[in-house]
């Protein structure tokens with residue numbers, strides 16, 4: 001599907017979809033448990049992939065009409081799957097499920113789509129091998145397809161922190177049900193650190209203790225996953241909230257109505273930083289944390305400097321905001337953003353370039369030389385990456401002329417209702433094959 005956006009103003013109320021990161025963890029944590037109910041879960045292509053893995057490990061994920069997931073777990077010991085686990089486009093699924101597979105008494109094969117088969121898994125495979133399991137890339141290049149043989153019993157391991165925090169999350173979640181537990185020493189500074197905070201929060205909610213140490217993180221073995229009251233509720237997703245928030249900052253009408261976002265309750269998500277970033281750029285933003293409501297209206301935006309070490313998923317949104325803002329927006333500490341569904345630093349530079357935006361790229365930074373008056377509608381490539389698609393669609397709101405985003409159906413990875421939500425806010429768009 002391609003989507004053509006006609007420049008539009010936006011107004012109205014949008015509801016944040018549930019958090020993808022919390023949902024992945026809650027589904028897998030429920031799998032490690034005997035049973036659990038997960039409310040307000042995100043049901044998207046990525047989270048369905050994690051649910052599929054739990055099923056293959058011997059659990060049972062059942063979705064009720066209201067979206068609640070009733071999950072029968074595999075109780076700490078995954079079965080050897082009867083089929084290859086297809087993690088599709090989801091890095092989180094592949095990393096978290098690879099470590100779970102290392103607990104099974106036998107061999108698991110994991111694969112994914114072309115994008116996922118190009119992403120780095122080497123440090124996690126080495127960690128599993130150091131802990132006594134066997135974990136290999138079939139092509140010997142640290143990328144999927146992966147073959148993992150367990151069971152491992154735990155121990156101490158060192159791992160780089162600057163490739164993906166998901167390795168740490170994966171080892172902590174699996175480590176809790178090993179005999180010995182896992183102690184993780186970080187070889188470098190940790191990037192995307194708030195995602196490990198999310199993990200610690202979910203583990204705690206499931207009655208599992210894990211902690212930060214002087215050298216990294218540690219989890220005791222022999223623990224059981226059991227959510228208080230048998231029930232876990234997923235909060236709203238701030239990476240997803242960044243899109244209606246940016247839409248409001250860029251294109252809310254002059255009548256002052258603005259965009260209201262509901263379901264924006266505080267949690268451990270680093271991407272809540274988008275609220276402060278949009279405000280710093282000059283938009284009029286109010287966040288009632290208790291009510292979980294954000295109101296945003298547009299104002300002339302100015303370029304800012306933003307460090308995305310903790311918040312890699314915000315880079316595409318910030319790049320679009322920077323294209324509309326006046327002056328330079330410098331996004332720093334961004335090298336790990338190159339290891340996502342696509343190299344998002346280059347993808348945003350290339351695709352915004354097609355819309356007349358000038359950018360300067362280094363290995364770990366992207367500077368957008370913003371000037372709304374030069375933003376032109378164009379046909380751009382969504383790069384099969386949900387965040388690139390959504391960010392380019394937002395640029396289309398403020399461009400001169402129509403913008404067509406090719407391959408736009410990939411929004412189903414994290415935000416299946418994205419284009420419907422834009423339409424509800426008043427955006428004129430057309431879908432075509």
Ligand SMILES: O=C(O)C1=C[C@@H](OP(=O)(O)O)[C@@H](O)[C@H](O)C1
Nearest residue numbers: 021092164165166192195312313
């Ligand atoms: O653990 C998670 O839920 C995620 C961690 C981050 O990845 P990295 O830790 O690989 O940067 C983030 O980009 C991804 O969208 C979700």
Ligand SMILES: C=C(OP(=O)(O)O)C(=O)O
Nearest residue numbers: 089090091092313340341
């Ligand atoms: C990078 C992302 O997810 P994952 O790593 O799970 O593919 C994302 O959602 O932007």
